[in-house]
Amino acid sequence: MARLVIDPITRIEGHLKLDVEIEGGKVKDAWTSGTLFRGFELILKGRDPRDAWQITQRVCGVCPTSHAHTSTMGLEDSFKVTPPENAVILRNLIEGCQFLHSHILWFYHLNALDYVDVVSALSAKTTDPALVAVQGKLKTFVDSGQLGPFANAYWGHPAYKLPPEVNLLAVSHYLQALEMQAEAAAASAVWGGRMPMTMTSPPGGVNCMVDLDLIAQFLFRLKKVQAFIDNVMVPDTLAIAPFYLDWAGIGKGHANFLSWGVFTDPKSRDPYKSLLPRGAVYASEGLTAQKVGPEMVTEDTTRGWYKDGPAVNPAQGVTDPEYTSYDTNAKYTWAKSPRLNGKPMEVGALARMLVAYTSGQPTAQSLINGTLTALGVGGKPEVLLSVLGRIAARTLEAKMVADEMIGWTTALAANLGAGNSKLFEQYEIPDKSSGIGLWEAPRGALGHWNEIDGHVLKNYQMVVPTTWNVCPRDEKGVRGPIEEALIGTPVHDAKQPLEILRVVHSFDPCLACTVHVIDPDTNEVRKFRVS
Amino acid sequence: MSGGLAVSVCYIFDTSIFERTWNMRGGFIRGLFDIDRRDFLKFCSATAAMMGLSEAYAPKIAEAVTTAAPRTPVVWLTLSCDSGCTEMFIKAKRPSAAELILDVLSVEFNDTIMAAAGEQAEENLKNAVDKGGFILVIEGAMPTKPGYGTIAGKDMLDIVKEVAPKALAVVAIGSCATNTGIPGAAPNPSGLISVTDALKPLGIANVNLPGCPADPKLLVGVVLNYLLFKKLPDLDELGRPKMFYAKTIHEQCERRSHFEAGRFVEAFGTPEMEKGYCLYKMGCKGPQTHGPCPTIRYNDNASWCILAGAPCIGCLDMKWPDAQSPFYGRLAGVSIPGFGGVQSTADKVGKVLGAATAIGIGAHAAATAAKGGKKGGGE
Numbered sequence A: 001m002a003r004l005v006i007d008p009i010t011r012i013e014g015h016l017k018l019d020v021e022i023e024g025g026k027v028k029d030a031w032t033s034g035t036l037f038r039g040f041e042l043i044l045k046g047r048d049p050r051d052a053w054q055i056t057q058r059v060c061g062v063c064p065t066s067h068a069h070t071s072t073m074g075l076e077d078s079f080k081v082t083p084p085e086n087a088v089i090l091r092n093l094i095e096g097c098q099f100l101h102s103h104i105l106w107f108y109h110l111n112a113l114d115y116v117d118v119v120s121a122l123s124a125k126t127t128d129p130a131l132v133a134v135q136g137k138l139k140t141f142v143d144s145g146q147l148g149p150f151a152n153a154y155w156g157h158p159a160y161k162l163p164p165e166v167n168l169l170a171v172s173h174y175l176q177a178l179e180m181q182a183e184a185a186a187a188s189a190v191w192g193g194r195m196p197m198t199m200t201s202p203p204g205g206v207n208c209m210v211d212l213d214l215i216a217q218f219l220f221r222l223k224k225v226q227a228f229i230d231n232v233m234v235p236d237t238l239a240i241a242p243f244y245l246d247w248a249g250i251g252k253g254h255a256n257f258l259s260w261g262v263f264t265d266p267k268s269r270d271p272y273k274s275l276l277p278r279g280a281v282y283a284s285e286g287l288t289a290q291k292v293g294p295e296m297v298t299e300d301t302t303r304g305w306y307k308d309g310p311a312v313n314p315a316q317g318v319t320d321p322e323y324t325s326y327d328t329n330a331k332y333t334w335a336k337s338p339r340l341n342g343k344p345m346e347v348g349a350l351a352r353m354l355v356a357y358t359s360g361q362p363t364a365q366s367l368i369n370g371t372l373t374a375l376g377v378g379g380k381p382e383v384l385l386s387v388l389g390r391i392a393a394r395t396l397e398a399k400m401v402a403d404e405m406i407g408w409t410t411a412l413a414a415n416l417g418a419g420n421s422k423l424f425e426q427y428e429i430p431d432k433s434s435g436i437g438l439w440e441a442p443r444g445a446l447g448h449w450n451e452i453d454g455h456v457l458k459n460y461q462m463v464v465p466t467t468w469n470v471c472p473r474d475e476k477g478v479r480g481p482i483e484e485a486l487i488g489t490p491v492h493d494a495k496q497p498l499e500i501l502r503v504v505h506s507f508d509p510c511l512a513c514t515v516h517v518i519d520p521d522t523n524e525v526r527k528f529r530v531s
Numbered sequence B: 001m002s003g004g005l006a007v008s009v010c011y012i013f014d015t016s017i018f019e020r021t022w023n024m025r026g027g028f029i030r031g032l033f034d035i036d037r038r039d040f041l042k043f044c045s046a047t048a049a050m051m052g053l054s055e056a057y058a059p060k061i062a063e064a065v066t067t068a069a070p071r072t073p074v075v076w077l078t079l080s081c082d083s084g085c086t087e088m089f090i091k092a093k094r095p096s097a098a099e100l101i102l103d104v105l106s107v108e109f110n111d112t113i114m115a116a117a118g119e120q121a122e123e124n125l126k127n128a129v130d131k132g133g134f135i136l137v138i139e140g141a142m143p144t145k146p147g148y149g150t151i152a153g154k155d156m157l158d159i160v161k162e163v164a165p166k167a168l169a170v171v172a173i174g175s176c177a178t179n180t181g182i183p184g185a186a187p188n189p190s191g192l193i194s195v196t197d198a199l200k201p202l203g204i205a206n207v208n209l210p211g212c213p214a215d216p217k218l219l220v221g222v223v224l225n226y227l228l229f230k231k232l233p234d235l236d237e238l239g240r241p242k243m244f245y246a247k248t249i250h251e252q253c254e255r256r257s258h259f260e261a262g263r264f265v266e267a268f269g270t271p272e273m274e275k276g277y278c279l280y281k282m283g284c285k286g287p288q289t290h291g292p293c294p295t296i297r298y299n300d301n302a303s304w305c306i307l308a309g310a311p312c313i314g315c316l317d318m319k320w321p322d323a324q325s326p327f328y329g330r331l332a333g334v335s336i337p338g339f340g341g342v343q344s345t346a347d348k349v350g351k352v353l354g355a356a357t358a359i360g361i362g363a364h365a366a367a368t369a370a371k372g373g374k375k376g377g378g379e
């Protein structure tokens, strides 16, 4: 039995280490470990509640907007204030840009290099002048000997299956996608001032300037991104998938899915009517959506570097850090283990699309059914419970969100035209209160719990997407979602564990937000090395 | 689903999409490796202006970039932070991220974008460091307690101490690296220190580019300065390039005339807000904060904070965020024109505020400001 440690896992945000046991060319067991700690909850204590949405944005540079909105919604719950319809629309637009930017970036820059062999693109035979030009540039780049970010990857690994021509096409799209994720961010800056770190979504509504000229600027940028998704990203997904169909049978994991819901319906505000609705799917009990609530969440600390105690709801959350040592038989990570009704839950685009699909959301149904048919697996949505399913779900979700954003923009313009330009609702900060914000980041379910006392924050807890996915075992020894999904993954060459990266990357882990509170005074932390 | 005006079209796939990609590809690949010549010259003039150089420098910048063979190697370490500066970096336009990565710089190590992982990633770092002659960019602060932040089992602080002495120059990008930023805010739970403090014992000085996040244009400015003049730009006493951080936001703000005329926003969602009045009373930290935000603007010139409607929260300040919080609390010690106050020069305002905030507005001030149930929209 071989033991393999990959540290750092790259092309994710933050710092993740992975420990796997391999037997007979397959993963037999796995442990995921977050290796960096910060301490946002401690920093928030005693501050003006209105600062929380700005500070918590800095939990994550990839999905700051989602933290901003979740925090703001939790504060509005505390302040008992309801933002006006236009504010809900504008937040959907700002959040939508965040989703588009994040999914494009993930697809082409964080994930694609596990499937696209950049070096093989050099031997593509093509007469297309545009592709010839890209190939020529690539050759110059490689000949310069300075491969930069492409250096020393697993190029030539037998698990790369694309013909050189498709690799070349994908490389050219890699570059174009860099521009497009920047364009999506620029679109959100029209309203938010900049991205990352949006400036205009405080509790009460939005404080951005809004007029038809800005709407036109926004649409101009959004339409470019939408065209890229329709004409490049969706076709690329369909073009590449047939070469990797075996990945529809790898990385299934527990197959429990949770979505808090995102993109609020500006009229009803009902989370079950959000574009991507709230709900949970337990695949072993059939593909049906069930209702969920924040009271079902507990956090278990058995295998994380925290003092043992009963698993509790985040509203009663205590964080008592206690670093012992890196020991996969005991404690091995800074992540806690969140559970929904005691079960580990996968979160992210696949979870949202499955909840939408099983809730009967018509766009999700037609997109998913159409894709399954195009790939020759019509009527078999269970193939989505896989690495390939996670990839497809992100692409389809990007398409769904981009299309809907055009609709919201039109609705905003219509409201302005009809004389409804209300953007903000006044409120008082209560002396004592508490609130919950539930929403989705591109990477999955995000919840913020706040408690206010004496007009300042007394307690603040976050349960973030990557904690759901990258968490360790719980007290019953049940693995976290990524750990479970890795079981059975084929590994051709332990020195080049490309297949393992594929499974981990399919969850789009973002370690920046996983690691929570650590008290500097409690204990000495020993350095660890793993052989 | 949004209101009745939603124009989203249900989309049914068919296999012809695959063929369409192949047919349409010509239109979509505009030779992305190529820097369009006209755009490029525009970028060079804009960069010259940003660096405070005359237009005559534009061709020299062009030459420095295009003839810099081999491309300038960059080692980019992401430490304790949220990778927001990497995120901002890859959103660069004019020059675009693709141009920066492929044509101007040679990014030898950046764990967010690099293809290699694990052992191979470590090897890339080692190779780059052994070769030397690279610019070291550090994003994020360093935990001082062993084990609080590790990469490949090594403490981040040790990595920095190993790599920095081999670098041509060290640039701290973003508030976490320059002054520990948000994760280092009171009570600084993981005992973070800044790059400058980490390198002081080694006798190594560094460039500071504070900002949360810092714009990549600033990094490009520093690198180009190096290519053009073979030295780092002039720095102030805090290590910030004077070309970017000499003026306050307030000095350069479009809303300044409203400030001078005493026209203020008193709450969000009001007619004064729609008219674009000064945001000082909404807590704007522009008078206290040094930086180029109004001139460089963000995300392909799309906007910047105050233009979009938000009071500045001072994220480019070297004391961010404790000296700025509460963000919506009004700055003390500014004489407001139009209210019988003395007309203060921007300079004076900056100095007064510097002194006022040096005392440190911490959690206690936050408590006082929020007490009494102040209106959500104002102060």
Ligand code: SF4
Binding pocket: B249, B250, B251, B253, B254, B255, B256, B257, B259, B277, B278, B279, B280, B284, B285, B286, B287, B306, B312
């Ligand atoms: S106080 Fe703020 S909004 Fe007003 S002029 Fe100064 S920088 Fe601009």
Ligand code: SF4
Binding pocket: B212, B249, B289, B291, B293, B304, B305, B306, B311, B312, B313, B314, B315, B316, B317
């Ligand atoms: S304007 Fe203020 S808040 Fe905005 S980026 Fe500049 S310093 Fe930061």
